[in-house]
Amino acid sequence: MFDLMQINPGLWVIAAGLVCALIPKTSATSYIRKFLIIAAPVFAAWLIFQIYDSSEVLGGKLSFSGIELTTLRIDNLSVVWGYLFCLAGLINGIYGLHEKCRITDSSALVYTGAAIAGVLSGDMISLFIFWELTAISSVFLIWKGGDRSYAAGIRYLAIHVLSGVMLLAGAIIYAGANGGDFSFNYIGLDAPGGWLLLLAMGIKCGFPMLHMWMQDAYPKASITGTVILSAFTTKFAIYALARAFPGTDILIWIGCVMTLFPVFFAVIENDLRRVLAYSLNNQLGFMVAGIGIGTTMALNGVVGQVFVHVIFKSLLFMSIGAVMYRTGTAKASELGGLFRSMPYTTVFCLIGAGSIAAFPLLAAFVTKAMILSAAIEEHLYIPFLMMLFASAGVMEHSGIKVPHFTFFAHDSGRRVKEAPWNMLAAMGIAAALCILLAWPWGGYQMLYDLMPYEADYKPYTVDHVVFQLQLLFAAIFAFTLLKRFKLYPAERRAEIIDADWLYRKLGLNIVTWISAMWTRLGAHTNRLRRSTTDALGRKLYQAFSPAGTMSEGTPSGLPAVLTAGVLVIVLAIAYMAGT
Template sequence: MIDIFQINPGLWMILAGLICALVPKGDTFALVRKVFIIGAPIFAGVMITQIYTSQEVLAGQITIGGLELTTLRIDNLSMVWGYLFCLIAVINGIYGFHEKCRITDSSALIYAGAAIAGVFSGDLLTLFLFWELTAISSVFLIWKGGKRAYAAGIRYLALHVLSGVLLLAGAIFYAHSNGGDYSFNAIGTDTLGGWLILFAIGIKCGFPFLHMWMQDAYPKASITGTVILSAFTTKMAIYALARGYVGVDILIYIGAIMTCFPVFFALIENDLRRVLAFSLNNQLGFMVCGIGIGTELALNGVVGQVFVHVIFKSLLFMSIGAVMYRVGTAKASELGGLFRSMPITAVFCLIGAGSIAAFPLLAAFVTKAMIISAVIYEAAYNPGLYVIAAMLLFASAGVMEHSGIKVPYFTFFSHDSGRRVKEAPWNMLVAMGLAALLCIVLAFPWGGYQILYSLMPYEPNYQPYTVDHVVFQLQLLFAAISAFCVLKKFKLYPAEKRGEILDFDWTYRKLGLGIMQWIGAMWTRLSVQTKRLRERAIESAGRRLFQVFSPAGAMSESAPSGLAAVLTAAMLIIVLIFVYFIR
């Protein structure tokens, strides 16, 4: 008899997604799918609660081809991601309640289930399976964005399948150097397999030069699809880093770069969903840097930042998605003045903006400073880390500029675009309201942030609401606000213009395409020349054979005239004898 408490909770959501794919179309059946899409993550969350105790749980062992796979491992690290993914899956289900798309419903459940199953994987091969399933299931959410999304989805799928291939190759090399052990624990960079796995994670995590898929695919996905996509893939990658690469120094520098470079792109970007995609990359940098630092304070900060980031980033994507649902665009140059038509959405967007900017009493205020403080503490032993701390502070001010100010300002305020629309649908407002409430509750000074801190893997010895921290953070934020006001006053702030901002993806979308076209042209020319040479060779050989074997050729001149007849008669006799004896 199967013990349901040894089944990976993510598998229940994958099963629910497959059932949704089989449910017929129609309004009544659409309601059935919505029951699954909201109920399945609740059930998975209950199963996590029932399975997990204060001790690590290893279960679901399966032996395949002599390899023992551990399909379920829940401990104080993976448990946080499991609860978070279940929570945000419920909110996403409410947000998309108005949609009646069977593909979106089933893909969203399978995608979220694969992410949960991935973080609960106890070995690298099981992780690979769900790693690839997240890519395959999520690409349909991009393709639902329309014709423009098809090519972006293909590029997205190609990169993520490549990530999976690298993960599998790295797992094989790592196990070979580790006595055949595929357990998913600390990996490090001492082996070739460790480097391959790190590169695979880097693709999903958006390392510099590997990040372009986010800004390419997320803004082109469907409205609901973008919200769903923002929650799972990159956070699953952060979990893999936190599980396998704690204290790896190179991550400190990679993370610091990740926090800074998106700031410049986001400031000049016109598509607000793309602005939020750059902002997502910026926030991931803080987490990567914290994992590289590797101290208890840093890892607590990473876990807390992941938890609140999924919530406030989803809130920002939901608010812009609601605007896009009513207005039909997310271009800053075409928006403005919508606070008159969508005041509730505007308030929720401001709460999300304040949360990502780490305003006191809002979500990131109680988590992001833990990572920066951990860097500063370690700088006492390694002075070079003061540069990293300065980069993180710059990035904190930068996120205030592009996500804390730009997104709500150009959407709901700024110039009046003259658009008068309805407020967002009730289900979108409920989902945004839940996310906004969590942004406030999880940062509340009296008992609120302690709920968040209780989920952290180590004992949190950190007090966010000190006078020094509050004053310093307010100074940083108001400096960023003042800079924005001055730049706008003197018309120095980058104007919102229609256009495409080129990123590193230019290397394969433009330069790479040009190189391939050149290679194709050269191959065509070479084929033409080769064809001509081949035709000449055949023609020359034909002339030579004609000269030798034709009636007027050399063979006829040098052989007796009756030789051909004699040879033919001899061959006929041999055939007749052979047939006679084998009859």
């Protein structure tokens, strides 16, 4: 009955989270929490290692009222996400060791566990459950960001619950057309419910115009909260897309647009955590486009990109988080010159920036190129150029803007302490991985071994290195040149409106207008009602209005009269039938 190999490893992490939530909050138990937060992901990873045997493993089968559930499926695709999320959970755990907050610890664990369990579940019902659980558990991390995050958290929750409901609806339509088979495999757009499922996943991985929850909520979460959030939700959605819609042409274009538009927002945004959220969105675009291309090389590239992306994106968020932890702000206009007081953080941030910009010897170099090469091989020149443009954009916002305005640029005069040891340790691990996974002699091969298909791509060829460096050097040169001629715009504090304006401002205004109209209408209908009821007779009014006779107490004769009246009507109807 109780077989460790049949239970989804993510459930143990969720259980650890629940334990954290339930044990009382004292200084002694905080060590238990910290132990769990480190041990749970490690344990889950060990379990995945034990269960996976390089072919598809199905397990944990349950049956509810005729619906077959496969709660555990580890195959060459999901195992990558499984390991990755465990690794991210561990790094996040180390980064958050200084947190005294029980809610953060427990919701981080439940959230991590739900993401692990979600990618390792083999049917759409389990997927839906964990899909919603990731949203519900993570919203607490947003709310820990204080007053300003409350409304954003509500919006985040609403959008994600909506996405989950769409997923469920799509799953039901899809399974209904397939004889009640809920197993989660390739779906494609032609299948019934396919569009609904695509839209549900699209919300969660930030398709253009469905993306704004990310830039809205992530920068408002607490410092550790943002780091944790950035790792799971969207990558979970990427997994679902890679599973259900590989080779769907429209994803190429959606992905390319996704790589482009955040570039323009990121360049004018002042809040660096929001810049990184845009940058996250842009990175997801590469993955979506890769899934759309759908060749084995592209999918390998997507898997590799997801793996390294989680690491270097966390690294960037962690370094900005550390800065914010020490200085109390993440606004570019308030920062600058911090390399004097936070040198280690600076180095880590630079490694993260170099990784995301795909410098040779750093993480993204060995993976992003696979997606670009796959586009060329399929003769998708326009998408290729769009992605290349976006690569220059990545260099601009994540590669240059984030480290430059935080650690260099104009000295803000802030002299703070270096980040706490646990943050440095977490950043150090991530930075080491960024280098290790791109190391030309035995490093990137480890990453390629994880990929679902045989990877025969060679990243370190002379032409690839040279042309990538051309792009990056040209971008840096352009930056320095524009700086020299004072053409580079200064950072200014502002709220940059995005598509969320549609509901945060326009929608709100419409609703306010309607409710104002409703109040007036209410007043009018009240008056109308009063005049009508006056005409009908004072007694009727007294009986029916909220403050009428009934609430005063003594029963008026009216109800009795009414009863008699109804009787008369009944009898009249009955008699008429008789004649």
